[in-house]
Amino acid sequence: xxxxxTILATxxxxxxxxxxxxxxxxxxxxVLHWWxxxxxxxxVASLKEDFEANGGTWVDSPVAGGAxxxxxxxLRSRVLSGDAPAAxxxxxxxxxxxAEEGALADLxxxxxxxxxxxxxxxxxxxxxKYEGDYVAVPVNVHRVDWIWANPALLAKVGADSAPxxxxxxxxxxxxxxxAGITPVAHGGQPWQDATVFETVVLGLGGPEFxxxxxxxxxxxxxxSDTMKAVFDQMRKIRGYVDADFPGRDWNLATAMVMNGExxxxxxxxxxxxEFLAAGKVPGxxxxxxxxxxEHGYLFNVDSFAMFNVSGDDxxxxxxxxxxxxxxxxxQETFNLLKGSIPARSGVxxxxxxxxxxKSEADLEAAxxxxxxxxxxxxxxxxRGHLAGAIVDVVTAHFNSDMSSDEAVxxxxxxxxxAKD
Amino acid sequence: MGASQSTESNLTAxxxxxxxxxxxxxxxAASLFFVYGFILWTGYMAFSKSRMLPSWDWAGLRQYERxxxxxxxxxxxxxxxxxxxxxxxxxxxxxxxxAVLLDQRIRAEGALRTxxxxxxxxxxxxxxxxxxxxxxxxxxxxxxxHDLGWTSFKFDWLVNSDMAIYTVVxxxxxxxxxxxxxxxxxxxxxxDQDIIRAAYMDGASLPRIYFGIIIPSIRPVFLSAIVVLAHxxxxxxxxxxxxxxxxxxxxxxxxxxxxxxxxxxxxxxGVGAASAMMMLATVMAIIxxxxxxxxxxxxKNG
Numbered sequence: 073x074x075x076x077x078t079i080l081a082t083x084x085x086x087x088x089x090x091x092x093x094x095x096x097x098x099x100x101x102x103v104l105h106w107w108x109x110x111x112x113x114x115x116v117a118s119l120k121e122d123f124e125a126n127g128g129t130w131v132d133s134p135v136a137g138g139a140x141x142x143x144x145x146x147l148r149s150r151v152l153s154g155d156a157p158a159a160x161x162x163x164x165x166x167x168x169x170x171a172e173e174g175a176l177a178d179l180x181x182x183x184x185x186x187x188x189x190x191x192x193x194x195x196x197x198x199x200x201k202y203e204g205d206y207v208a209v210p211v212n213v214h215r216v217d218w219i220w221a222n223p224a225l226l227a228k229v230g231a232d233s234a235p236x237x238x239x240x241x242x243x244x245x246x247x248x249x250x251a252g253i254t255p256v257a258h259g260g261q262p263w264q265d266a267t268v269f270e271t272v273v274l275g276l277g278g279p280e281f282x283x284x285x286x287x288x289x290x291x292x293x294x295x296s297d298t299m300k301a302v303f304d305q306m307r308k309i310r311g312y313v314d315a316d317f318p319g320r321d322w323n324l325a326t327a328m329v330m331n332g333e334x335x336x337x338x339x340x341x342x343x344x345x346e347f348l349a350a351g352k353v354p355g356x357x358x359x360x361x362x363x364x365x366e367h368g369y370l371f372n373v374d375s376f377a378m379f380n381v382s383g384d385d386x387x388x389x390x391x392x393x394x395x396x397x398x399x400x401x402x403q404e405t406f407n408l409l410k411g412s413i414p415a416r417s418g419v420x421x422x423x424x425x426x427x428x429x430k431s432e433a434d435l436e437a438a439x440x441x442x443x444x445x446x447x448x449x450x451x452x453x454x455r456g457h458l459a460g461a462i463v464d465v466v467t468a469h470f471n472s473d474m475s476s477d478e479a480v481x482x483x484x485x486x487x488x489x490a491k492d
Numbered sequence: 493m494g495a496s497q498s499t500e501s502n503l504t505a506x507x508x509x510x511x512x513x514x515x516x517x518x519x520x521a522a523s524l525f526f527v528y529g530f531i532l533w534t535g536y537m538a539f540s541k542s543r544m545l546p547s548w549d550w551a552g553l554r555q556y557e558r559x560x561x562x563x564x565x566x567x568x569x570x571x572x573x574x575x576x577x578x579x580x581x582x583x584x585x586x587x588x589x590x591a592v593l594l595d596q597r598i599r600a601e602g603a604l605r606t607x608x609x610x611x612x613x614x615x616x617x618x619x620x621x622x623x624x625x626x627x628x629x630x631x632x633x634x635x636x637x638h639d640l641g642w643t644s645f646k647f648d649w650l651v652n653s654d655m656a657i658y659t660v661v662x663x664x665x666x667x668x669x670x671x672x673x674x675x676x677x678x679x680x681x682x683x684d685q686d687i688i689r690a691a692y693m694d695g696a697s698l699p700r701i702y703f704g705i706i707i708p709s710i711r712p713v714f715l716s717a718i719v720v721l722a723h724x725x726x727x728x729x730x731x732x733x734x735x736x737x738x739x740x741x742x743x744x745x746x747x748x749x750x751x752x753x754x755x756x757x758x759x760x761x762g763v764g765a766a767s768a769m770m771m772l773a774t775v776m777a778i779i780x781x782x783x784x785x786x787x788x789x790x791x792k793n794g
Binding site for chain 1: 546760
């Protein structure tokens with residue numbers, strides 16, 4: 073009997089010890105992401121260093137492949153088996169979808185302590201919050217509506233800057249074509265077609281139309297004459313690309329601009345990384361200009377969503393991670409490596425290049441003018457099935473001789489079908 | 493003593509009797525669960541409201557209705573018919589022809605046989621990537637012809653929405669026809685030489701012997717080849733991904749790539765499951781009559 077009591081007491085003591093040691097355990101966070109190559113891998117490594125310098129234990133779960141498709145499949149099975157990672161690279165409305173499943177953790181206390189409401193732009197807050205609670209943290213802002221141009225080729229037809237209206241764009245492209253220069257470098261993959269499409273929607277329709285058509289999916293906007301004009305412009309752009317464009321990767325299209333094989337590319341600012349890696353100087357070797365629009369700015373924000381975890385060490389790790397990600401130091405190092413700009417105000421841009429500074433200035437102007445909008449082509453504006461339905465129509469139109477009228481009616485049908 | 497000996501030998505005998513079943517049981521159980529279990533699961537998912545995560549809420553035939561209303565699914569199905577039809581027919585013709593030619597007791601038969609069979613050793617990803625380079629107008633065949641001075645040469649199927657699916661046929665035929673050849677060659681070697689000699693005696697010409705005697709007698713090989721090729725066609729995925737990426741646009745989508753897009757990229761598990769069930773139905777439509785005829789034939793012979 074006595075012996076038994078001793079064993080029991082020892083057991084209790086041990087378990088108490090164990091609990092105590094857990095309570096004081098280092099903050100731990102498992103991070104699921106697919107940033108496994110190049111500047112992105114370095115950017116994640118900088119976060120890891122930061123996290124470990126602050127006493128955390130970083131458990132890395134990189135899942136490469138399929139631009140995140142593989143990671144999402146892993147995430148699904150992890151959540152279903154009740155073993156979610158603490159932080160997952162997740163963006164746009166996908167955050168809301170996971171929050172609806174009740175899988176995400178509440179970060180309001182960190183947000184209040186760090187004053188996120190004051191430093192993060194409101195439109196980005198909307199993406200990070202579910203029913204008013206922070207469930208995710210933004211790491212960067214990529215701008216989608218850029219034109220990357222080769223100044224030497226533009227000079228051949230007497231132009232010294234990128235066009236500021238779509239009419240100018242067409243006039244310039246016609247001149248380039250007449251001079252035997254491929255006006256537009258483009259890779260024919262559905263997401264790239266959609267990237268060009270949404271910049272045209274923003275330019276020809278304006279921010280308000282963009283909001284109605286591609287975010288609210290308003291039927292009148294989708295079948296309006298403006299939308300027809302957008303498809304007309306897409307057909308024109310199709311005439312400006314070279315014959316071998318289908319299937320080409322975006323970075324090869326960027327290389328065409330760099331090597332003087334084509335004059336312009338419409339692509340997000342990850343293209344800048346290609347120029348900089350090749351030692352090109354913004355303003356001299358390449359021009360970065362916004363695609364024609366009235367103070368529009370399409371953002372593509374990467375973020376980490378925080379999943380429900382159990383255990384004090386894991387919760388502490390999660391909160392520490394969230395705090396560090398939004399912190400000024402990480403936002404600076406990460407974005408310098410990734411080629412984007414910080415997702416919060418108050419970070420000095422001294423070390424950034426001219427294109428990044430322009431991006432930041434345009435961001436502020438766009439916010440005031442109400443043109444700071446989420447990108448549809450990059451999964452910021454719509455849920456996957458809705459965006460997919462639109463992209464299907466856009467890419468089918470761009471890669472065939474479909475008329476604008478037919479494209480518009482197919483667009484309305486596809487959106488209707490995807491909605492229910 | 494005697495009793496225990498007899499139990500022991502009984503046990504040994506019964507183990508020996510059931511040995512084959514015992515050995516097969518684990519893999520049987522595994523395939524029962526992992527293949528048929530998951531087929532049932534997918535079948536249920538196709539009737540559920542599943543989107544991002546699997547859900548058990550009943551949606552009836554709604555997912556199938558949505559599937560058949562999608563323009564992209566119709567493109568995928570048409571492509572499957574074009575691709576599957578041409579792939580099977582061309583592979584049979586080329587495979588059969590190669591086998592007949594090799595069957596002429598020629599020199600270096602072994603080397604040629606190996607060369608023809610080699611493509612089968614490659615993965616579809618490799619085949620797709622190589623043919624992508626070959627068929628790209630700016631890199632491959634077309635640019636080579638232009639460099640050689642034949643500037644009017646044009647072969648842009650890979651970047652042409654209407655023709656892209658045919659490039660998939662070309663690459664797939666290149667890969668699989670050697671395998672079909674091997675099947676036919678084995679069958680040709682199995683034909684009774686006495687009958688052929690007898691036909692010779694009667695003065696039949698060589699083509700006549702082939703069309704009248706040999707090919708009819710290897711009819712079962714045609715069936716097997718068709719079944720193998722048909723299921724290759726229905727499940728083809730990697731070749732399309734590597735060669736055209738489903739493009740231009742989605743013009744060379746096949747049901748398998750459609751299913752992947754819906755289930756894993758667009759959070760449409762329900763529609764994805766419905767399309768998977770349609771693919772299963774297609775395979776069943778080919779396999780079941782084949783199995784039926786095989787099993788009936790077996791009974792007749794036995």
